[in-house]
Amino acid sequence: MTQAVLDRPVARKQAAPGRRRTGQGVGYLFLSPWLLGVLVLTIGPMLASLYLSFTDYDLFDAPHWVGLDNYVTMFTRDDRFWHAAGVTARYVGLSVPLKLGLALVVAMLLNRARRGAGLYRSAFYAPSLLGASVSLALVWRAMFATGGTADRVLAAFGLGTGGWVDRPQFALLAVIALAVWQFGAPMVIFLAGLKQIPKELYEAAELDGAGALRRFRSVTLPMLSPVLLFNLVLETIHAFQSFTGAFVVSSGRGGPGDATLLYTLYLYQRGFTDFRMGFASAMAWVLLVVVGVLTALLFRGSRRWVFYAGEGR
Amino acid sequence: MIRRSWAWHLLMVLVLVVLLYPVGWLVSASFKPAEEVLSGLSLLPSHPTGGNYTQVFGGVAGYSVWHYFANSLVISVGAVIGNVVSCSSAAYAFARLHFRGRGPMFGFLLSTIMLPQHVVLIPQYVIFQKLGLVNTFWPLVLPKFLATDAFFVFLMVQFIRTLPGELDEAATIDGCGPVRTFRYVIAPLLRPALITTAIFTFIWTWNDFFAQLIYLNDPARFTLPLALQIFVDQTSQSAFGPMFAMSVLALLPIGLFFFAFQRYLVEGVATSGLKG
Numbered sequence: 001m002t003q004a005v006l007d008r009p010v011a012r013k014q015a016a017p018g019r020r021r022t023g024q025g026v027g028y029l030f031l032s033p034w035l036l037g038v039l040v041l042t043i044g045p046m047l048a049s050l051y052l053s054f055t056d057y058d059l060f061d062a063p064h065w066v067g068l069d070n071y072v073t074m075f076t077r078d079d080r081f082w083h084a085a086g087v088t089a090r091y092v093g094l095s096v097p098l099k100l101g102l103a104l105v106v107a108m109l110l111n112r113a114r115r116g117a118g119l120y121r122s123a124f125y126a127p128s129l130l131g132a133s134v135s136l137a138l139v140w141r142a143m144f145a146t147g148g149t150a151d152r153v154l155a156a157f158g159l160g161t162g163g164w165v166d167r168p169q170f171a172l173l174a175v176i177a178l179a180v181w182q183f184g185a186p187m188v189i190f191l192a193g194l195k196q197i198p199k200e201l202y203e204a205a206e207l208d209g210a211g212a213l214r215r216f217r218s219v220t221l222p223m224l225s226p227v228l229l230f231n232l233v234l235e236t237i238h239a240f241q242s243f244t245g246a247f248v249v250s251s252g253r254g255g256p257g258d259a260t261l262l263y264t265l266y267l268y269q270r271g272f273t274d275f276r277m278g279f280a281s282a283m284a285w286v287l288l289v290v291v292g293v294l295t296a297l298l299f300r301g302s303r304r305w306v307f308y309a310g311e312g313r
Numbered sequence: 314m315i316r317r318s319w320a321w322h323l324l325m326v327l328v329l330v331v332l333l334y335p336v337g338w339l340v341s342a343s344f345k346p347a348e349e350v351l352s353g354l355s356l357l358p359s360h361p362t363g364g365n366y367t368q369v370f371g372g373v374a375g376y377s378v379w380h381y382f383a384n385s386l387v388i389s390v391g392a393v394i395g396n397v398v399s400c401s402s403a404a405y406a407f408a409r410l411h412f413r414g415r416g417p418m419f420g421f422l423l424s425t426i427m428l429p430q431h432v433v434l435i436p437q438y439v440i441f442q443k444l445g446l447v448n449t450f451w452p453l454v455l456p457k458f459l460a461t462d463a464f465f466v467f468l469m470v471q472f473i474r475t476l477p478g479e480l481d482e483a484a485t486i487d488g489c490g491p492v493r494t495f496r497y498v499i500a501p502l503l504r505p506a507l508i509t510t511a512i513f514t515f516i517w518t519w520n521d522f523f524a525q526l527i528y529l530n531d532p533a534r535f536t537l538p539l540a541l542q543i544f545v546d547q548t549s550q551s552a553f554g555p556m557f558a559m560s561v562l563a564l565l566p567i568g569l570f571f572f573a574f575q576r577y578l579v580e581g582v583a584t585s586g587l588k589g
Contacts, residue, residue: 026491027412034403034422034466037459042425045436052435059442106328114318120325122575125582127332129567133520134538135560138545139339142350142553149338181332185582192583241429244522251546264523267431272527277435284431291429 053282058275070282081283083258084266091172091262092239095179100231103183107190108220121191125184137178137248141165144174144249165249168257175260178245186231193227194220222307229302233295240291243268263287339564343557350553365558373544374532378559385519385536385563388453392518393511395457396465400510401503403460404469405495409481419470425463430523438527452528453521457514465510468585472506473499509581512574516567537563 028035053070055063074081106124110117130136143149146163154161164170197220205215221228246260247268254261254269263283271280337356343365345358369378406412407419441452460466476499484494500507522538529539541563544556571578 024412027406027410027415030402030406030410030491030495031412031418033399033458034406034460037399037456037461038421038425040440041437041456041459041461042428042433045433045440048436048439049432049434059439109321109324112321114321116322116325120329122579123329124332125575125579126336126571129516129520129571129578130336130564132517133564133567134522134541135339135563136335138541138556138560139335139342141545142342142557143335143338181335188579188582237427237429241431247522247526248542248545252542264431268523268527271435277439281435284429284434287429288432291427295427 049281049284052278053285055278057277057281059277060275063278066278070279071286074279074282074286080258080261080266084254084261084263087172087254087259087261088240088263091176091179091242092236095176095242096232096235096239098176098180099183099235100186100228102180103187103231104190104224104228106183107187107194110187110191111194121188125188128182128184131178131182132244134244134248137245140174140178140245141249144177150174166256168255168259171249171256171259175242175245175249175262178249179239179242186235189231190224190227193224197223225302225306226308229298229306233298236294236298237291240264240287339557340561343554343561345554347552347554350557362554365554368555369558369562373540373555373559374535374547376532376535376540378537378540378562380533381535381537381540382562384450384534385538388450388525388536389515389518391450391454392457393514395454396460396462396514397507397511399458399460400462400465401469401500401507402495403466404473405491405499407466408470408473409494409499410491422463422466426467434527441528447528448531448534450534453518453524462514465514468510469503469506471585472503476502505577508574509577509585512570512577513581516570519566 052063054065054067056066056069057063110121110124127136144151144164146166148163151161151163161167161170164174201219201223202215205219210218241264242262243264246254246262246265250256250260250265252265252269254265264287267280267283267287270276270283334356341356341358342350344361344363346360346362346364349358349360371377373381403422407415407422437452437456438447441447444451446452446455480498480502481494484498489497520538522542525536525539526542529535532540532543535543537559541556541559544552544559
């Protein structure tokens, strides 16, 4: 890439400045911000963090090569690492299906041409914009505190759980609830997918005597499966990187009792509180590999359940 | 499933109430006196007070809330300008211009959309630290001028591909080179995608916490999310009122954007699968 850019002025002097040649240079000109960004802020840092993951690095002294030490420590001697991985697995495993399930149900309810449907759609989407903020995480922290609103509502139903954010067995649930509350974005995407399903399919199914459940299973689900896969992949990748909610609810500590210690939170602590940048880099690469493998598995497994209409082969 | 219109509306309103309760709770708490904040279920404060707001305007951690507001605004507006300029420029190159390596580079662009930021985080931090730019706004704004938000590039490429190629040809016949074609033909038609990019960039940057937490550590440079987080950890429960007043102020621009552009926002998500 760089070579081509360097060659350009020379090439231009030699050959007649034909349209295509001009196009070459102008193409790179328009691309230059992105190219610079990719080299300096993506590819370079990726290689650097891979290198750092094999070193001991505290940001002040030069990185010191330690081979696989960070990885060995992480996998065999660091209980908090496995704990954080477990918390993250539970977080992703619960928040993604709950969020998508709710999004699908509400999208189906909204997918009838009734007056006001557009208004509800916009209103249900609002939490997706607000929920990522520190402000809402603070609301969550106060509402799920002992004596807070959620505690009192649950107590009124005879479920005296105490404040969720103060109890290790419930704290993660409060963070998951904050994620599920933001179901609006996948709901809007589901709704767009539902609108694409031809009405005739439902009419034909009804003529054949299919009930509501059967129509959902045999028409809606297969026709919506590409959108479902899209949402599933997007939300999963997103959930693995979730940070703000757990950080704010636990004041950055991941407590109580490490109950909300998400992987990214532990990575942040190791890197930017303990200044163990080498270890944090190794954690980042493990995250990249896990997310990459999981995404690949989702796509692979999807061949069995995703149906692409018009794919007659 | 639900045939009757009133039953459907009832259900929708019920969902709406549950969903918006936390927002109502927040606004209400910001007008409540300290002792009432945590315990009250009611959305109507029994003794409404503007005291929380007065206190926040007076100063939090040594600065008025406007100070943090201004910091957030500078970063967000900087990010919007950066994304709009750099992403549209890259998108034009990918969608319309011919150059060596276009295909593989576009493939790489797509793969970076999925890349977890943590894998570039630490070296990026080291770069900005060596440049002496930690604790300035540059690490938060500069990357946007280098089109690091690959998703918006992709969004605009898709948009430009829907524009008829005859427009470019006509411009070429009229003597426009690629630069002027972009300036006078493509950029004006790209407006809807530019607006979508601008709105989402603003909201995401305004709400962002992680990057700001890492790069800013001097209260003079704090943004609203950082000031809020520090505030809650430094004060006792009695200060919850002012904290929520500040939270409301932090959400205000998002709310305004939502009411002004909800069409763009919802359509943007529906057509492109933008994350909310």
